[in-house]
Amino acid sequence: MRILAAGDHFVSPDLIRAALRRELSEDPPAGPAGAAQPQVTELVLPWPHEPFGPVGGVQEASGSEDRLIEALQGAAVCVTQMGPFTAKVFDARPELRMVAVCRGGPVNVDLAAATRHGVAVSFAPGRNAPAAAEFAVGLMLAALRRIPTADAELKQGRWRGDFYAYDECGGELDGATVGLVGYGAIGSRVARVLTAFGARVLTADPYADPDAVRADGVEPVELDELMRRSSVVSLHARLTPETHHLIDAERLALLPEGAVLVNSARGALLDHAPLPDLLKSGRLRALALDVYDVEPPPADWPLHDAPNVVTAPHLGGATRQTAHRAAAITAAEVGRFLRGRPLAHPANPEVTPTVPEA
CATH class of the missing domain: 3.40.50.720 (NAD(P)-binding Rossmann-like Domain)
Known part of the structure; x- marks a missing residue:
């Protein structure tokens, strides 16, 4: 065979x-x-x-x-x-x-x-759950602490000591409220890491067992409540027709002033159109993206010139x-x-696998 x-x-x-x-x-x-x-x-x-x-x-x-x-x-x-x-x-x-x-x-x-x-x-x-979870947390830290910007500035010969100024410096995960949109294999791993950092973790996932979520030390909430309460929001939902643009302009407007938004799941979960204005106004303090509505983003992509944006070319599972x-x-x-045994992960379970005779 x-x-x-x-x-x-x-x-x-x-x-x-x-x-x-x-x-x-x-x-x-x-x-x-x-x-x-x-x-x-x-x-x-x-x-x-x-x-x-x-x-x-x-x-x-x-x-x-x-x-x-x-x-x-x-x-x-x-x-x-x-x-x-x-x-x-x-x-x-x-x-x-x-x-x-x-x-x-x-x-x-x-x-x-x-x-x-x-x-x-x-x-x-x-x-890729371990890799994607670690990468998501890395994006959070990079956005909160402006690590890529500081690195780029120093490599251009600029010592940005002013980043230590109160109005310029970032925040911590310790004590922060972090909202996870989706609590599957990746989101639940992210929650464990964030809890170790000292963050308070919320999640919105209609398919997650609330009792199991609470047992992890995570608070299950509705999505709109998560958006209102979280200083950091990270997306970990699957992309389906129902979750396309799940985070749209109305939900983005619920974020507290100076929030950080991370998307390392699928680009179409997020409506990108409002993001440049939210960054310029300060409603979003920082944005970290590994996935995009169009991949790769075009040369005239508005977020290329927006402030406090961390980007990576879809490397979460790499x-x-x-x-x-x-x-x-x-x-x-x-x-x-x-061996003629049932598949552990069938995508079309209505098909009964048939092994060739020879």
Whole structure:
């Protein structure tokens, strides 16, 4: 049986191959499909050296449909992070039985088309939770203490001792009220770190168990209350049709004067249009972004010239540990598939995975 490792320059085919080897050698699948180690072939997609984007109706994909179709010839399983699994791809490769996606959500897969073709799709929730949580806290500290600005000024030969002035210096997490919009794998980790800093943590998440949230020392509240009470707000919600522009102009207007806003989740959670004026007026003391409404932001992006903005090019999950974790989670799913066991993280559970006879 053939498996395609459609990796990229982050979760590479070598990492996927090594994870599959460990998974399948420790507990070899029984029966015809497990009689020998599957043949693993490789495809290298261009991300992140080339930005991902929409391809053939799916989002955040890398490479072309035609190249993927060619590489999938004879493959029953594909492990990928960014491959564009569109209806065209599924139509062209009816022998495909499973797609294991190395990311927190299979946004690069047309799930309706996969389901029509009886292809099981899995994903890797939590693969970047430690990295994303640490990065979010790093953005908070960078924005609160103006670390990037101070660094840039000193490298230009300017010793900004005036940043120590009361009107210019930043604030602390210790004693601050920090609101987390979303309390999943990442938000809950951020809360633990913030609690260690001495912050009071609020969260707004309609899907979180309030008793479990309180057990973590976090106060569950409604979103509008969170916006009114928090001196720092950090976004950790999933992007869905319901959460698009969840933080809009009306909710931004609820923030207390001098608040700090951090978004390292998804750009479209936040309405960017009001942000320049909020920064110039001081309603927002600082803004830290790792994600954007358009990626990358255009040259005339208004926030390029706005004061007290910290930016990064969507790096929240960019650690080597994340890449290894993603490969290991998806390899385990492939192992379950080949052994005829239920998938741990099915994206289309209505499909019953069927193992090829040989």
